[in-house]
Amino acid sequence: MKMEQFNDRNVADNGYFLVDIEDYPTDSWGKFKRVVKRSFKGELFVGLWVVMREMLRFDIHTVKYPQEKMPIGPRYRAVHEMKRLWESDTERCIGCGLCEKICISDCIRMDTKIDENSRKEVSEYTINLGRCIFCGYCAEVCPELAITHGGEYENASEQREHFVDYDYMLTPIDTMKAKAQKEFEGFGAITPHEDERVKKTPLSY
Amino acid sequence: MDTAYLIETIIKVVAILLIFSALAGIGTYFERKILAFMQRRLGPMYVGPYGLLQVAADGIKLFTKEDIIPTNVVGPIFRLAPVITAATAFMAAAAIPFFPQFTIFGYTVHPIVADINIGILYILGVMAVGLFGPLLGGMASANKFALLSAARTAAVFISYEVVSGLSILAPIMMVGSLSLIDFNNYQTGGISHWIIWTQPVAFVLFWISAFAETGRTPFHLIANDHEIIDGFGTEYSGMRWGLFFIGEYANMFFISFVIPLIFLGGYGDGSLLGALGLIGKVAFFFFFFLWTRAAWPDVRPDQLMWLCWKVLMPLAVINVVITALVMMF
């Protein structure tokens, strides 16, 4: 499928036309004729045929959810993750506090201190998910790509606050050792192979 | 009345009750599956193989739910209404010959509970009484959706009875009997003897009014979910609601038996092939109920009335007159 027909915004000369709709009948003879025409045109059987065709074709679109899962789009903003540095496996967060500042619902709270090597160290970092609106600003503003959104949508808890804590958000050290940490592609990322999957809305029944 | 006859009748009654209660349950399974396939879904899949035990799960759910009688309802009528629907559906089955008679252990069984000579009149009458279930249930409930549904029931009730009665009058005149067994025997000569060839208009009219009387799409306005919630069923829960449900599906099965018996030769000459043929016809009509539900939109109540009084009823009357003229000369 070519992309031109989707990118071309000039719809007027692109095959659009006014649908030819008959005037509604005003007198009773006209109404009677319309009833007869509709009764014997067999439109009801078109409907029957369409659903029967779909049944025989058996082109089932159901995803059997717990066993099968759809891949989640890279832009999806689920509960946060904290990434580690590829080079040294340490936390990426430098404690700059930008995420805390930008968060519109004031749900990030952090504390920093100067450690024994005179470097800034994050001593406390919490996200109150009960307030978080998953706007994604924190991930966007982070200069180190440390705080990101993950793709985990199967959370269950008595309270939203308990979905994750800092240790859970942080990429496990084993995953890091196995070089299996996934980067967040983030804003404007395009779902893989999206171009091929674009289809026209099927209106041609 | 001898004892053997009594025992036989009781066995038949119990068999019909059990088989058709079960069929009503399995009917919901078929409905879900077929509607799902027509909409490119899979339908129930998790309870049992291919979701077959979904019926059992639903049954357990309905039976064990708390029996709620809401405040402000008219208690006794509210309790009675679902029973009317379910009971009349099964009472109508008494006059339906489900199979040709057969001999087992040297004993001839007639698979009909009571071969009364006014069978059709009885079935139509009892099925019409069944509409009192939605009517009373809706009026006894204390909300406007149920009331609207009751009003619609009354409207369907008085109009489509007329159509079904008049449309069936012409075949009755031809056969000269009201017993479904006589109808069947009238058509034993094979496909060319079926009444549908001589009475196609009556067949279509009766079929249409069967949709109205069972309350199925496109005439699903008695309990039209997207307009009036569940209509008369809005305040019902648990097994009382389940009785309405069983009644509706049993009705669908029985009317699917009646249409082939009257118009399509029934079980034919009474051989095994004929019996299987009847099952096939019943299956088709039941399937058609589900098929239209997937394909067709619902009509508005005023359109339903318009269709009944201005189109179907005149057609039925003309059909009766023409049949009478043809029979006279």
Ligand code: SF4
């Ligand atoms: S997603 Fe938005 S609301 Fe949630 S922590 Fe980040 S900035 Fe705050």
Ligand code: SF4
């Ligand atoms: S913006 Fe990033 S680096 Fe800065 S404190 Fe937040 S998570 Fe750490």
